[in-house]
Amino acid sequence: MTESSDQNRSLSEAQRRAVRQMLRIAPVADELGERFNNAGHDLALVGGSVRDAFLDRLGQDLDFTTSARPDESKRLLSGWADHLWDVGQAYGTIGASKAGFQIEVTTYRSDVYDRASRKPAVTYGDSIEEDLVRRDFTVNAMALKLPSREFVDPHAGLADLGNKIIRTPGTPESSFSDDPLRMMRAARFAAQLGFDVAPEVVKAMRDMADRLDIISAERVRDELTKMILSDRPRTGLTLLVDTGLADRVLPELPALRLEIDEHHRHKDVYEHSLTVLEQAIELEHRLPGGSPDLVARLAALLHDIGKPRTRRFESGGGVSFHHHDVVGAKLARKRLTKLRYPASVVDAVSKLTELHLRFHGYGTGQWTDSAVRRYVRDAGDLLEQLHVLTRSDCTTRNPRKAQALQRSYDDLENRIERLQEEEELAKIRPDLDGNQIMSILGIEPGPLVGKASKHMLEVRMDKGPLSEDDARAELLKWWAEQQES
Template identity: 70%
Template sequence: MPNANHDSPTLPSTNELSQAQRRAVSELLRVSPVADDLARRFQDAGFTLALVGGSVRDALLGRLGNDLDFTTDARPEDVLKIVRPWADAVWEVGIAFGTVGCRKSDFDIEVTTYRSEAYDRTSRKPEVSYGDSIEEDLVRRDFTVNAMAVRLPEKEFVDPHNGLQDLAARVLRTPGTPEESFSDDPLRMMRAARFAAQLDFEVAPEVVTAMTGMAERLEIVSAERIRDELNKLILSDHPRKGLALLVDTGLAKRVLPELPALRLERDEHHRHKDVYEHTLTVLEQAIDLETEGPDLVLRLAALLHDIGKPRTRRFEKDGRVSFHHHEVVGAKMTKARLTKLKYSNEMVKDVSKLVELHLRFHGYGTGEWTDSAVRRYVRDAGPLLDRLHKLTRSDCTTRNKRKANALSRAYDGLEERIARLQEQEELDAIRPDLDGNEIMTILGIKPGPAVGKAYQHMLELRLEHGPMGHEAAVAALKEWWAAQDQG
């Protein structure tokens, strides 16, 4: 593969370029059987095919997966004719935008016709206009590191915008001016933050300037597209980097205004912890506790757990600052924001519940909770208990090592008590000793509100005293029922 143009004033070393190219050759050899086979079919039909964009970038970084992106001069209907007899499966969900998807062996493949313009600058909807050359297609791509291609099957490297050099320098630039790029598709401003977080790249100063000046353009982008981009950023390896960029450029005010609002002013009389910096640290600490890969529910809860603080801040007479009930206010704000961003009902419910419960542990203190209080903690967390453990542990960002160690020991103690109780009584599926049918049989009543009240009473007894045994439970139910009759 030939080198990129070396006329840039900030040249990466020859060694950096050759390493990147060696990695790319190795990666491309791995996918060659499928890629070359497909390219020959396009060639036989009179069309060209090139590996493009993120696939080339990831090949150069040595991290090419099994998702392959191609570009071609063939129109979508011609692409379908070529891939249908060859692929194991074909899908047309993106065909209105010039993209045909298919699967071959272990590879998920997208083939997109050259584009010239991607967006009507006043509309939320992409407006597709096909181009006639790969160079025309590459200039309208979001960033130079995504504007490289490899023509197949000849393996000719195409890099008209010095993307290889920017890749070596770990910097994000746009092929044309950032203003033109972001006018074509304002979501690219969020993508800059996402790639900074995913790849740990710096964003070029002129790109940051354009993002800051054009933040209001995000208003024409649909909530679903913004949500999907935000998810990719939050699930990345370095979300702090991307989130900080969104806040610094003003984009966060349009997407997640609760985050910059955490930058509470401090003065010499009312000093308190920087809630914004604390939040980003909690997010990073929560990530460190993940055991089965990135967890969007946990990460969103960490990011939003304190968003109720600005609305509940009070300056007390003794000079302290308080945020009473910020977890309750924050849970309502979380529900409203995630709903507006079109998250699923289940995601909204789970994240809001974690925000609501994140302070509950601090009532545990030095371990004076009764067994019934521990049972309630488990019952209220339900299937979110493991995430609540992680969120609560992450929420300690104090530099006071003695205080941090004391909190950690206290939570260790709570987890041990939960484990012991679970062994004794299968705590995570707490139910009263009598079910609804037994209650109706014992009391001789039919379904109705009285059964629900009786069931709730027996559940409270179960939480307070643990398992009672059948005879004791029957006696307790009858005693309660007699008191109801007397009332």
């Protein structure tokens, strides 16, 4: 079969998928099209909605473009939509919900960035062709006019969809100048869709990487998050690194290319980190909900970013990275904070990075129950993510060593499960509460009570649950030592 026939077959399959999706959304889309048409305005399904219809992955979010100005769109949606919101009106967008669909109607427009501005200057257009040429990529520059269902594809987006390639409607330089974030979007779509990026687009990304500096951290963060949560994050991340965009967004990642893995399992720590990310994704079914987990994926990607700062060449010819877990935790916190990630994400990724080496002290099960309790306590709510990260961090090509590490971690998890059942590890508290401590020691509320409580928690970790008499004896022993010191 020739390449041309393969492409035709791919397009015909895509067209059948699009028809099926259009039939599903027709009651809402056609009705809305009639409403705008009767008022003398054009309306078309556009962008990602059309692309996803051809890919048979159209969800409940529908994007429309129209000749109507925002105030008129708002009037036409009022009384028809179940709910209406206008938070995007300044950018020409009115949002609504109808029959379970989330709808956005945006006036034809052209966004142009000033070289020193972080926000687009919105100007409205007069035709759908003018609107489509300003779209980021050809696969997002297709439209379906409603209610006539006339397909509009001035930039051969359907052909590019069939060929699985990402191109820009105009020149990449012009597109990226209008909105530099589109360079990251190219990498993100490559990761989400499994498409190749056209060579001229890659070249423009490399040549214009510095333009990304005018984009706000929040917009960069959102694109990075979508990429990391995609099915193939390695594809997008590799493109960011190869084009120099990662140097502007996540410089700690390309820095890993210079570091030789101390176990010589990979040509460098960069490749190791991407492999750990992929293996973490394969283990996400272990996590609650089983869906893509941003914290687990970020921790897998960033767990070794402390290695460049801690690399030391040993006299015997080896390389060490002592304390790269602690240094990496600080670097992860700094980078994620700069990218404006929520504090909960920053704290979680930093903690996982700091804990990712802890298991390697377990050996073949030499840890005491006390050490296992501390492992669980220190992980807290992140225990399941720590399990995933630690298992993923095994990338040795030696099957015997890999199996030994897996058996050791299986043993650790079994011990955790047993102790959980016996002692409810997640709810570990000192055997004596604050009131009991004050009564036994005859002291008033204050710092000494907290100090005593902390000591009793350490006793609980070391010895497990104690009877009230034994706990009292431990407290009095500690108190006597305090009086002597």
